[in-house]
Amino acid sequence: MNKNDIAVIMAGGSSTLLKSANSPVLAKVLGQPMIQSVTEAALLSGIERLAIIVPSGDTQIRSLIKKEFPDADIEFFEQSVPLGTAHAVLAAQESIEAVKDGNVLILNGDTPFIDASTINSAYVLHTAMQNDATVITATVTKPFGYGRILRDANEHFSGIVEEADADSSTKKITEISSGTYWFKSDVLLNALHNLSPRANGHFNLVDVISNVIRSGMKADTFFAPNSDIILGANDRIQLMELNEYAKMQTIQYHLSAGVEIPYSDGVVIEKGVQIGTDTCILPGTIIKGKTVIGKNCVIGPNSVIEDSVIGDNVKLNQTQCEQCIVKSGANIGPFVHIRPNSVIGDSVHLGNFVEVKNSNIDTGTKVSHLTYVGDSDVGKRVNFGCGTVTVNYSGKAKYRTTIGDDVFIGCNTNLVAPVTVGNGAYTAAGSTITEDVPEDSLGIARARQVNKIGWKVKK
């Protein structure tokens, strides 16, 4: 790639087929909006400028792309009326004109498996052979609906025939156009300006290719070895198929890398996730975002891990966690929720209805039951009694709780923040601790027991 190359991503379609209020390119495959996958592939291929054709009045695509790729050079153009693919590209005329001596890549915003490698290999062919236009093609077993690739007696590329225009022998051709193209930018601009509309008033890129061939310019094909790049969804049933296909692909990727996944049921691993060898992923487990998991862990069943870093030998049983760090040897679950900005130290145990939020819990601490640790800094080897609550919210502001090493927190203790419990200190069960407890001391705040003998009978 060089500075004069640009990608134009077609994302102007409407969601009639998906019956959605949102653009179809925002439909997710394996947790990621399709337009994001396509944009990512273009950027990873080395293209530095992008133009995205969005529906009239779009805010959602723009805000997604700006959020995900804040530093990329991306311009947005609206397609005022839907008059075909060539008409859509023309919306980006201004951006294409800026790279007049370069090349234009046309991508579809709803083909989530397009990848940088295919884009690059096609570019190498396109530029090395000095093609005016290069169509990326693939071979599929079910070509229905795709433009078929025509070849002459010498196997030279001689045109694309759309489904509607194909006769029965043409329909049998299994090499199809992916709808992804490289053009010399001046060739493309010139062709777009001279294109005649079809009977329905539409301007289509297939006709641009025909014109290039007819005018004697050089059009050729790049055959994509990975036919997944053409996959898209025309309705939500196909969209589920794409998702289930992508789900199995990442499962097989991790199996091949040494991860143990005994059953695929309900296991969803998003694309960017890393998992160490001999880690076992149990059914019903969804692993999302930029999560990194170490070796020899047992994750699941029925867990959700998002954007978290998990060490080695960690057990996460029936646990949800997001944006947290869980260090090696931690034993978490069942029924635990670790919320953002939490660091769970080595060999910590959290289990049985425990929630942690925005807290640091150091090595070897145990939080075994029915406890909420929020906005807290907790030392090593602390034992939390069952039912402990860090009272972090006064109704107006949030405050932190600080607990030293080797502290023993009694059951059903309230720690009213801001408060500090010193190293080696104890709190008595059932106490509401509102003042600091010094090191090695006992904080107690409860009434003495009275037995009303025979109370039941009297009552």
Add this chain to the structure above:
Amino acid sequence: MNKNDIAVIMAGGSSTLLKSANSPVLAKVLGQPMIQSVTEAALLSGIERLAIIVPSGDTQIRSLIKKEFPDADIEFFEQSVPLGTAHAVLAAQESIEAVKDGNVLILNGDTPFIDASTINSAYVLHTAMQNDATVITATVTKPFGYGRILRDANEHFSGIVEEADADSSTKKITEISSGTYWFKSDVLLNALHNLSPRANGHFNLVDVISNVIRSGMKADTFFAPNSDIILGANDRIQLMELNEYAKMQTIQYHLSAGVEIPYSDGVVIEKGVQIGTDTCILPGTIIKGKTVIGKNCVIGPNSVIEDSVIGDNVKLNQTQCEQCIVKSGANIGPFVHIRPNSVIGDSVHLGNFVEVKNSNIDTGTKVSHLTYVGDSDVGKRVNFGCGTVTVNYSGKAKYRTTIGDDVFIGCNTNLVAPVTVGNGAYTAAGSTITEDVPEDSLGIARARQVNKIGWKVKK
């Protein structure tokens, strides 16, 4: 249909094949006993009188049907000994005689996909053509086990041959009898009374059809375009296949209607459920009964929703709820159980080990952790501290808790019902509130903290 038409549902079989203590027609497909689906289809078709043939001594089928269709005109007849399908129908002789100038529909209690549309279309043909008997047929790829439809050189219906009686060419016929029939009632009664038993002593409806044809009366077929209507289960493996088939059918129905279901794993949506567009159903989620879910929700993973009404933009994460209302914008979970007779207001947050029962929780209230709200009426914008318990049971009776707007309940508070906390009031963490707290006041009930300095060392 008119007042003289009646449906006879065959539900007298035993469960040898399913190895169950219960009748096979009580086996569930997509959460509904098969006999219930068949009865529902008959009633939806407009038939006003039903006779159900049940096993000798049955109470389960009777009580199910009476509970589900309390207002329907349904009589039950026992088949004393199992002597074939015609013998079973004869058990309902009394009901059939009451409609002597009408028509009788014979249905099987274990074909859960029979539908009102097929019944009605067959009825239209049956009556318009003045047939004496009309067999509902379908074409299947695997006809094994079904009665095959014979046709003469003019393609006229000429008989049914059962599997056991079929020669090899007959076995190849793929048009089969569904075992569902329309008869003129007098024709049926007459035929039943004059039927000869088979070698094994059984009286079969197939032979009734033969007799009708042989005696020169008019027997014809109605071809059901939806071959699902014949599906049944001879064993539990087939029953699981029926369930998984029905599960995929409803998933595809909702996908086609604009619901997002990225993966089908563990997603079970029962037949009567309604879901709005762009709502996403995540894996491991079971939606049952008469549930209605709005638009743009995220439901699941690993949730169970039963007979509930959910608004728009609701999040239900790892939540179980039944017979409740959750209004728009509510953010529920993970790990929440909402029990019957609860109304969760707009934008309420329930999360992290929270149970709600028989309570109203108004707009914007937050119940964030480890809390039980039972038999309570809670106002707007209330903040529940972690570990709050509404003490609704005295050991003898249940009482209600009333909480006004803008109340702040401290952590680990007991609210001993009956009790009222006024608008804007506070309760201190760790308090057991036994008396009403007036508006804007603070209720506190706890001992003062004492620190026993150096207690650990002394101990």
Add this chain to the structure above:
Amino acid sequence: MNKNDIAVIMAGGSSTLLKSANSPVLAKVLGQPMIQSVTEAALLSGIERLAIIVPSGDTQIRSLIKKEFPDADIEFFEQSVPLGTAHAVLAAQESIEAVKDGNVLILNGDTPFIDASTINSAYVLHTAMQNDATVITATVTKPFGYGRILRDANEHFSGIVEEADADSSTKKITEISSGTYWFKSDVLLNALHNLSPRANGHFNLVDVISNVIRSGMKADTFFAPNSDIILGANDRIQLMELNEYAKMQTIQYHLSAGVEIPYSDGVVIEKGVQIGTDTCILPGTIIKGKTVIGKNCVIGPNSVIEDSVIGDNVKLNQTQCEQCIVKSGANIGPFVHIRPNSVIGDSVHLGNFVEVKNSNIDTGTKVSHLTYVGDSDVGKRVNFGCGTVTVNYSGKAKYRTTIGDDVFIGCNTNLVAPVTVGNGAYTAAGSTITEDVPEDSLGIARARQVNKIGWKVKK
């Protein structure tokens, strides 16, 4: 079998293909390491002596087998360098020599579906026909990778050809060697000592068979009707396929026995589990180990049951339990964890964020919300208030809590063990009970409520 028969199990391979740090025979199928399944099959067939060939330096296989089969007569031999299957068997020379007039069974440690019935039937043939060597064979649709069975014009066994040595017509043979053999022990020893290495320096059992045939001794085949016995995994993708196959096999086994499993999604039932008729297993449920479940239960969704005994009519909803007993009519969940050494009595209710550990809970007791019962003996018809904690750990030792019959424990009560609450006694909500409460008495330990009127405004 007699005392002079021995099985040699090949478990010396390395995990290059599985990309694991552990031996491939430790990979699990349906929760059980493959070497354990193979060892179990050998022992169940009646063989009393086993030799297992392990990798150099192994500790994991040894410790697993010793733990699972503590009383079996099993010797371990290390294969110092991997020089082929015959070389591996020779490592056990010492054990084989001890049974010189007996027979040797060669088993592969990574074929988890080998069964005692196949081993025994092959043995009967092997000894009855006085074979010198007997190859267990099977027919498969995809023979690729397996040794093909050659037969002469009279259909007599004439050799095994490995994949690498097979020509195109041999490759089409679908009868394959399972790699499991019976040998007369002296024949085997003699053949092993006289075996020539292959070009790559390896000594293979296939060549032992060739030598036996060539030398005119009697080699024949035993055709295994169950071709599953040959199944193994060369990589983790195949390992997942084995798991999913085994998962469906046990599901179908239980369906055939009268268990209701409406959907297979996420349902994993390990091999030794027993389940009564009409019990329903819902999606996302894993049942492990030696679990026994009674009749008419509803188990799941999303539950994990391990090594537990469950009575009849039990409901386990979204529950994890291990090594516990749950008696008939108990209603458990959602969100419950029952830990080892717990006995949950008839008709007990545990539900909504309840953990039980090392406790006995007697008939009809209710623990309805947010409670931890640990190290406790609880009587009949006790009502636990929400938020009850048995304070079983002093920071130094664990103590037991004893609760009589018909006790009413108030909400958010701490029971500081060792402590006894007598029959019919009450504790007041919010009390920390440190001393015994006599029968029919009320234990109370809390401060009186004070309302600070207008506190919010002043503040």
